[in-house]
Amino acid sequence: MATTITKPETLFGKRVRRQEDPRLITGTALYLDDLKMPGMHHACVVRSPHAAAKIRGIDTSAARALPGVAAIFTGADVTGLGAVPCAASIPGLRVPHHHLLAQDRVYYVGHPVAVVVGTDRYIARDAAELVEVDYEPTAAVADPEKALAAGAPAVHPEWPDNVAFNFHQEGGDTEEAFRQADVVVRQRITSQRLIPTSIETRGVIAEWRAGERSLTLHSSTQIPHLLRTLVAGILGMPENLLRVITPEVGGGFGSKLNVYAEEALMAYIAMKINKPVKWVESRRENFQATIHGRGHVDYFELAALRDGTILGLKLKLIQDLGAYHQLLTPVIPTLSVLMMPGLYRFKNVNADVVGVFTNCVPTDAYRGAGRPEATHGIERMVDMLAQELKMDPAEIRLKNFVHADEFPYGTATGLTYDSGDYAKPLHKAMAEAGYEQLRREQAAARAEGRLVGIGLSTYGEICALGPSIALPAGGWESATVKVEPSGKVTVLTGASPHGQGEETTFAQIVADELGVPMDDVLVVHGDTAVVQYGIGTFGSRGTAVGGSALYYALQDLKAKMKKFGAMMLGTEQVNFSGGYCVDEATGKSVTFAEMAVAAYHAKKLPANTEPGLVATHFWEPPNFTFPFGAHLVVTEVDRETGAIEIKRYVCVDDIGRIINPLIVDGQVHGGVAQGLGQALWEQAVYDESGQLVSGELTDYALPRASRMPWIESSHTETPSPVNPLGVKGVGEAGTIGCSPAVVNSVVDALSPLGVRHIDMPLTPEKIWKLIEGARA
Amino acid sequence: MKIGGTYAVPFVPERAFELLQDPAVLCRCMPGCESLTKTGDGEYAMQMKMALAAISGKFDGKVRITESQAPTQFRLAVEGAGKIGFMKGSGLLTISPSGAGSNVQYDGDVQVGGTIASVGQRLVETTAKMLIKRFFDKLGAET
Numbered sequence: 001m002a003t004t005i006t007k008p009e010t011l012f013g014k015r016v017r018r019q020e021d022p023r024l025i026t027g028t029a030l031y032l033d034d035l036k037m038p039g040m041h042h043a044c045v046v047r048s049p050h051a052a053a054k055i056r057g058i059d060t061s062a063a064r065a066l067p068g069v070a071a072i073f074t075g076a077d078v079t080g081l082g083a084v085p086c087a088a089s090i091p092g093l094r095v096p097h098h099h100l101l102a103q104d105r106v107y108y109v110g111h112p113v114a115v116v117v118g119t120d121r122y123i124a125r126d127a128a129e130l131v132e133v134d135y136e137p138t139a140a141v142a143d144p145e146k147a148l149a150a151g152a153p154a155v156h157p158e159w160p161d162n163v164a165f166n167f168h169q170e171g172g173d174t175e176e177a178f179r180q181a182d183v184v185v186r187q188r189i190t191s192q193r194l195i196p197t198s199i200e201t202r203g204v205i206a207e208w209r210a211g212e213r214s215l216t217l218h219s220s221t222q223i224p225h226l227l228r229t230l231v232a233g234i235l236g237m238p239e240n241l242l243r244v245i246t247p248e249v250g251g252g253f254g255s256k257l258n259v260y261a262e263e264a265l266m267a268y269i270a271m272k273i274n275k276p277v278k279w280v281e282s283r284r285e286n287f288q289a290t291i292h293g294r295g296h297v298d299y300f301e302l303a304a305l306r307d308g309t310i311l312g313l314k315l316k317l318i319q320d321l322g323a324y325h326q327l328l329t330p331v332i333p334t335l336s337v338l339m340m341p342g343l344y345r346f347k348n349v350n351a352d353v354v355g356v357f358t359n360c361v362p363t364d365a366y367r368g369a370g371r372p373e374a375t376h377g378i379e380r381m382v383d384m385l386a387q388e389l390k391m392d393p394a395e396i397r398l399k400n401f402v403h404a405d406e407f408p409y410g411t412a413t414g415l416t417y418d419s420g421d422y423a424k425p426l427h428k429a430m431a432e433a434g435y436e437q438l439r440r441e442q443a444a445a446r447a448e449g450r451l452v453g454i455g456l457s458t459y460g461e462i463c464a465l466g467p468s469i470a471l472p473a474g475g476w477e478s479a480t481v482k483v484e485p486s487g488k489v490t491v492l493t494g495a496s497p498h499g500q501g502e503e504t505t506f507a508q509i510v511a512d513e514l515g516v517p518m519d520d521v522l523v524v525h526g527d528t529a530v531v532q533y534g535i536g537t538f539g540s541r542g543t544a545v546g547g548s549a550l551y552y553a554l555q556d557l558k559a560k561m562k563k564f565g566a567m568m569l570g571t572e573q574v575n576f577s578g579g580y581c582v583d584e585a586t587g588k589s590v591t592f593a594e595m596a597v598a599a600y601h602a603k604k605l606p607a608n609t610e611p612g613l614v615a616t617h618f619w620e621p622p623n624f625t626f627p628f629g630a631h632l633v634v635t636e637v638d639r640e641t642g643a644i645e646i647k648r649y650v651c652v653d654d655i656g657r658i659i660n661p662l663i664v665d666g667q668v669h670g671g672v673a674q675g676l677g678q679a680l681w682e683q684a685v686y687d688e689s690g691q692l693v694s695g696e697l698t699d700y701a702l703p704r705a706s707r708m709p710w711i712e713s714s715h716t717e718t719p720s721p722v723n724p725l726g727v728k729g730v731g732e733a734g735t736i737g738c739s740p741a742v743v744n745s746v747v748d749a750l751s752p753l754g755v756r757h758i759d760m761p762l763t764p765e766k767i768w769k770l771i772e773g774a775r776a
Numbered sequence: 777m778k779i780g781g782t783y784a785v786p787f788v789p790e791r792a793f794e795l796l797q798d799p800a801v802l803c804r805c806m807p808g809c810e811s812l813t814k815t816g817d818g819e820y821a822m823q824m825k826m827a828l829a830a831i832s833g834k835f836d837g838k839v840r841i842t843e844s845q846a847p848t849q850f851r852l853a854v855e856g857a858g859k860i861g862f863m864k865g866s867g868l869l870t871i872s873p874s875g876a877g878s879n880v881q882y883d884g885d886v887q888v889g890g891t892i893a894s895v896g897q898r899l900v901e902t903t904a905k906m907l908i909k910r911f912f913d914k915l916g917a918e919t
Binding site for chain 2: 049050051109129284287288687689691692693695696698699
């Protein structure tokens with residue numbers, strides 16, 4: 001027994017390199033497409049080239065005749081199976097029956113019509129081209145506002161108005177607020193459709209074991225357990241005979257927070273042909289058939305007093321839903337409404353949402369999911385108000401922020417903001433950027449005729465989703481910690497991380513709590529046969545909810561280990577810390593490994609204590625967390641070309657306590673990249689007839705490394721009282737804070753030309769036309 | 777998408793009109809046309825090869841001539857489908873005398889779908905214009 005103990009420094013807050021990275025950057029990690037099964041067949045999905053058409057017939061004879069083709073499935077084969085699920089429960093929601101394969105009609109370009117299975121993927125693809133589908137094209141509508149117009153083609157003939165739902169939410173007395181207002185600013189603001197574009201597309205392998213009547217589904221998903229429950233439901237098979245395994249996932253951003261037809265189809269096909277079957281989505285399919293994000297047309301009205309005090313907000317939100325509801329499609333715009341007050345004190349909000357069917361692929365959660373649209377709107381509106389009142393955009397924000405002593409703060413939309421000090425990150429961002437000096441430089445540049453802009457956004461967001469009452473599935477998360485007999489520690493997390501670095505963050509938490517080296521900790525996830533039920537990773541919840549579940553499981557385990565330590569030391573007065581249990585009186589100690597051995601050898605047990613060292617905790621947070629921050633962007637616009645140069649990007653994000661600053665940096669950088677993508681370049685474009693024009697990476701402008709500005713990222717840390725770690729979540733912060741700051745900056749640059757608003761993306765062509773228009 | 781243009785041909789309107797209604801001539805002049813067979817009054821079945829950006833493939837289609845007013849105008853409707861997608865186009869051709877020859881003015885709509893739409897839509901307009909120009913260049917070389 002040792003007697004001298006050095007307390008290790010804690011890892012909470014340390015820039016620890018990611019445990020995941022060696023396998024990822026050396027190419028030894030296994031993604032879905034790396035997996036091969038004996039006798040594995042390959043599937044190719046035949047998709048509709050029409051946005052709307054009747055199917056008069058399908059001739060598969062030529063495809064079946066191709067050597068190597070094992071089976072072909074069409075809509076008629078799957079009528080007995082369940083539908084692609086939607087978890088939304090909005091009153092009066094119209095839910096079209098979403099068959100796994102099209103029945104007598106197709107509703108969007110990319111709609112799955114048939115599946116061809118061959119002995120290799122080339123045969124499957126060749127055979128898919130031989131499937132003759134006799135379509136009778138019908139009129140299509142791809143624009144949500146046009147879909148609402150009288151006489152528009154009906155996406156679903158049974159609902160000719162194309163309205164899937166109306167949703168109303170209000171708080172306070174908005175009419176009275178508008179009566180008292182000195183000034184009202186109004187603007188139509190769009191958040192264009194975006195394509196999530198994870199580097200790894202979707203993919204599925206289904207493996208049927210006929211003898212056991214069990215099915216293993218490997219899928220690149222964010223939600224293995226929910227997928228298991230829902231696919232078992234679609235197939236009508238017992239949930240405990242279905243196992244979902246999530247291999248390495250190369251990005252999701254919400255697009256894999258879903259249950260897709262192909263996941264259920266591959267499971268069904270594997271059972272039918274009694275062979276493992278693999279389907280890997282091509283990039284073109286990914287663009288056409290994986291959910292898109294955003295797709296808003298918002299009409300805002302903001303009422304204020306002449307001194308800049310905001311009184312109230314009205315919003316008419318038109319959500320482009322696409323042709324069907326995927327898992328959360330109708331829920332996303334309701335999140336926008338919740339976030340409408342932003343960081344401001346006004347208590348009067350009146351919002352009407354109309355969800356509109358279009359002949360496009362469904363929209364659903366994409367990084368931020370409803371909150372970027374809301375933040376973009378309110379942050380643009382506040383800037384327009386400042387412009388109208390000739391106030392500084394920082395001043396108007398500071399005037400309207402919820403005060404630091406008002407938390408917990410109840411909003412007009414029924415939320416309770418957990419903690420905050422909203423002026424702090426704004427002041428810090430302004431100090432780091434040198435705001436006063438920047439304004440002087442801007443004035444000098446304008447005097448020379450240069451177009452220089454300074455843009456702010458002070459965003460809030462809803463993270464760590466969330467209490468169960470607020471989510472369609474549960475809002476909790478689970479963790480199991482096992483101390484093995486050798487003293488090594490295994491964590492099973494239900495959160496199923498897919499790039500967020502929780503194998504590292506969670507190991508840091510374990511190392512701090514148990515006093516073991518990080519390298520002794522293994523974090524396991526993404527296998528429903530190994531890991532207890534979990535919800536998954538989305539909505540910036542992995543660490544805040546999953547990490548908190550782990551924290552509580554560790555407390556249970558520590559208490560048990562302490563009992564073993566006390567028994568071994570023969571005293572009740574012991575301390576458990578730093579990997580030792582220490583007799584407070586004598587300083588004698590037992591090591592972590594010695595306690596582990598004692599717990600498993602179990603020759604002698606403490607009173608009322610079972611052998612073994614395993615603890616499981618399911619934890620539901622009492623509230624969301626509400627991170628916030630300030631982004632400040634300096635831009636210069638080239639008068640001759642309309643090109644935008646980002647000269648400074650300063651962001652101060654308050655995401656609560658920070659466990660690993662290196663991982664947080666990565667999240668902020670990635671989030672800002674996708675925010676810049678929306679602000680400047682990306683746009684999913686459907687033409688009038690519903691053809692997806694931006695159908696490939698050649699036509700869809702993703703942010704590239706060479707176009708990224710230097711990001712000056714820092715933080716303030718306001719702990720969240722919601723969870724024991726004090727963390728809030730950072731997965732979406734960069735995306736949410738970015739786009740309004742960039743657009744505010746460019747509008748500021750062009751304001752001498754009379755420009756008041758520009759819709760995203762701010763392509764050089766659009767900017768150049770505005771400059772030319774001002775010249776004329 | 778709208779396309780249009782005016783092309784000069786070295787024939788008087790009557791001769792131009794006649795050539796533009798002759799399946800053999802049309803097929804010789806249409807880039808990628810492999811066969812054009814008359815199937816009815818003003819109706820033809822067509823097989824053609826089409827290439828756009830990195831994609832190419834065969835189209836089976838129909839050509840229809842309507843609103844025919846010799847020798848000044850007719851409407852040409854073309855539709856085709858193949859593994860790489862489908863296309864539909866309709867245009868009004870107006871023939872007017874110009875010096876020793878004629879001007880043929882074309883005003884129409886083109887719509888594409890399938891792979892050609894998702895991969896090459898931004899090239900459709902320029903490609904269509906180029907193909908039409910090649911058609912009239914070849915037509916001009918007819919005797």
